Amino acid sequence: MRAVVVEAFGPVETAQVVELPVPEPGPGQVLIEAKAFGVNYPDMMVIEGTYQFKPPLPFIPGKELAGIISKVGPGVDRWKPGDRVIGQVEYGAWAEYVAIDENTCLAISDKMSFEQATSMGMVYQTAWFALFDRGQFGPGDVVMVTGASGGVGLAAVQIVQAMGGTVLAGVGSPEKMDAVRAAGADHIIDLSGDDLRESVRAEVFAATDGHGADICLDMVGGDVFEACMRGLAWRGRMVVVGFTSGTIPTIKAGHLLVKNIAVAGIQWSDYRDKTPEIMADAQARMMELFDEGKLGVELMKSYPMDRFAAALTAIRERRVVGKVALIP
Ligand SMILES: NC(=O)c1ccc[n+]([C@@H]2O[C@H](COP(=O)([O-])OP(=O)(O)OC[C@H]3O[C@@H](n4cnc5c(N)ncnc54)[C@H](OP(=O)(O)O)[C@@H]3O)[C@@H](O)[C@H]2O)c1
The missing domain is CATH 3.40.50.720 (NAD(P)-binding Rossmann-like Domain)
Incomplete structure (x- = not known):
């Protein structure tokens, strides 16, 4: 699978897309096949090493993805292969397959595209x-x-x-x-x-x-x-x-x-990590508001995954209105 990898903190252009093995979901985890990645202001800071939390090097950046569950690990009964979800992590989202704690997955409305879903997350x-x-x-x-x-x-x-x-x-x-x-x-x-x-x-x-x-x-x-x-x-x-x-x-x-x-x-991130059930309730309410036409998602642009640096540069240069996404 392909993933964005940061070998050393620095300008966003120094991160690279590389080939890595597909991970196996462990106990309590699901494997998500990514369909879109959210791009957020803090992603730029994480890659540069200026964010409050610095991941151990090397690492895969990205805090959210939307996709389809392709496999579930031992002990998972909330989700099944084929479910459409948003996955949220501290880092590690920008990969074609991501193994993730089942509690940090959130259901996506059937009416919502994967790109829209990455905009309705963090x-x-x-x-x-x-x-x-x-x-x-x-x-x-x-x-x-x-x-x-x-x-x-x-x-x-x-x-x-x-x-x-x-x-x-x-x-x-x-x-x-x-x-x-x-x-x-x-x-x-x-x-x-x-x-x-x-x-x-x-x-x-x-x-x-x-x-x-x-x-x-x-x-x-x-x-x-x-x-x-x-x-x-x-x-x-x-x-x-x-x-x-x-x-x-x-x-x-x-x-x-x-x-x-x-x-x-x-x-x-504290709501994601300390109170996942409150996070899930809030997200479900927002999905209802989306279905009722009360919350709309205007995605400004999608970039191919290889162009992650261009997406982050657009954010830095204040050229983005709303959200941008990456497509694997
Ligand atoms: N506390 C949390 O848990 C949490 C979670 C998510 C995000 N954040 C933070 O919240 C902030 C906004 O995130 P976002 O995703 O909405 O970012 P964003 O999409 O890039 O939007 C930020 C907005 O701030 C304005 N801005 C950008 N650079 C500026 C500058 N140098 N001086 C003044 N205004 C500037 C821009 O509007 P104008 O061009 O119209 O001024 C821009 O639309 C970021 O600092 C991010 O790190 C915090």
């Missing part, structure tokens, strides 16, 4: 848990989403809309605003300006009749995070999701006190 789950678990979303809440044109961002825009909230979508690249509006954003907040501290607060309060945002899901960090803190409503909840700006912000505790603000972080 980014939707991150948005879901950031919103409901960490952000304590309630009906009618106003939710500010930064990096709204990205994978997690567009998923968050759609989920808030499907659940009856109001979405303020923060967009840093003006050419992406139409796509974010089409995904259901109620208001666009321009994150391309020079004085975000003043402009974001003014735009958020103008869009909400002076109320502010009940929740902010922040993918960007840096100046954007600081500006969004100022746009929060009384008892607002700030959820730290990522730092695409490259700057991890510092919080002044006094700001939390004066407006009764709560700040929470999210680590998607």
